[in-house]
Amino acid sequence: MPIAVFADEQGEVLVDEAVNARIIEAFEAEGADAWFAEGAKDRFLGKDHDHAKWVQVMDILDVWFDSGCTHTFTLEDRPDLKWPADVYLEGSDQHRGWFHSSLLESCATRGRAPYNAVVTHGFTMDEKGEKQSKSKGNVVAPQDVMKESGADILRLWVATTDYWEDQRLGKAIIQTNIDSYRKLRNTIRWMLGTLAHDKGEDIAFNDMPELERLMLHRLSELDQLVREGYDASISSASPVP
Numbered sequence: 376m377p378i379a380v381f382a383d384e385q386g387e388v389l390v391d392e393a394v395n396a397r398i399i400e401a402f403e404a405e406g407a408d409a410w411f412a413e414g415a416k417d418r419f420l421g422k423d424h425d426h427a428k429w430v431q432v433m434d435i436l437d438v439w440f441d442s443g444c445t446h447t448f449t450l451e452d453r454p455d456l457k458w459p460a461d462v463y464l465e466g467s468d469q470h471r472g473w474f475h476s477s478l479l480e481s482c483a484t485r486g487r488a489p490y491n492a493v494v495t496h497g498f499t500m501d502e503k504g505e506k507q508s509k510s511k512g513n514v515v516a517p518q519d520v521m522k523e524s525g526a527d528i529l530r531l532w533v534a535t536t537d538y539w540e541d542q543r544l545g546k547a548i549i550q551t552n553i554d555s556y557r558k559l560r561n562t563i564r565w566m567l568g569t570l571a572h573d574k575g576e577d578i579a580f581n582d583m584p585e586l587e588r589l590m591l592h593r594l595s596e597l598d599q600l601v602r603e604g605y606d607a608s609i610s611s612a613s614p615v616p
Contacts, residue, residue, distance in 0.1 A: 376436045377410040381420065381429040389429055394419055443476030446489035463490040466498055496538045502545030515544045528552050531559075 379398050381389040397419050401409040409415065416431045450458040459481075465473055474493050481489040500506060501513040508514065520529045532552045536542045580588060 376407055376441050378432050378434050378436055379407075379410050380432050381416075381424075382432055383428055383430065389424065391423070393421070393423065397421065437476075439472060439476035440480065442473045443478075443480040446477060446481060447484075450489065459488065460490045462492050462494055464494045464496065467495050470495065497541040500541055500543050502543050502547055504541070504543060513545075515549075520544075520549060524549060524553055528556055531556050 379402075381394070383389075398410070401415075401418070405412075410431075411433075416429075417426065419431075420426055420429060446458060446460065450456045450460055463474060463477065469475075477490070478488050481487065498506070499515075501511075501515065503513075505511070505513065517529055520532075528549060532544065532548070535552070535555075580591070583591075
């Protein structure tokens with residue numbers, strides 16, 4: 376991404392809305408490469424300025440600037456989105472990448488971060504904990520897992536994975552999830568079978584057998600525990616002022 380400005384020998388930058396308008400129009404139609412095209416200097420300066428005085432700056436912005444300013448032409452320009460974003464979601468390497476560049480660019484131009492929170496996920500490795508690579512032949516594609524074992528197996532693996540940490544995936548791990556899925560499905564089938572006689576009639580809590588009341592009580596405690604866990608995981612996402 377070029378720094379699309381003209382400057383004189385003293386480093387004074389040319390400020391001219393007409394010149395800027397021509398640059399913007401060219402970028403929208405042809406992309407940023409228009410700045411490096413032959414005759415670009417004459418095209419953008421036009422007849423209003425001494426071409427010998429002004430130097431076309433050929434320096435470029437840091438590569439992370441492109442990703443750091445994406446919020447300006449997505450969140451702000453699209454009517455179906457809002458600025459700032461509720462969450463930025465990416466891998467742990469983006470703490471020094473996209474998360475960081477977005478924070479710097481937005482704070483400089485908007486006075487605050489373009490997101491309310493960031494959620495960092497780990498990376499998917501092979502069964503040995505090594506990075507998946509086509510050259511190594513250890514890539515486990517989600518499409519292949521769904522084709523061979525079904526989407527529910529992949530969903531179960533995702534649901535039982537701590538996404539904050541690096542996770543492993545391979546044939547043995549998939550087989551473990553297949554076994555767990557079968558046990559879970561057979562258990563639910565058995566439970567539904569034991570309810571075949573149920574007519575759906577409401578029974579007062581005090582009229583239930585003691586064991587039934589205990590199970591409902593434990594279920595209520597478990598429900599509260601799970602909800603508190605979800606709330607804690609959401610609140611632990613890094614808040615950004």
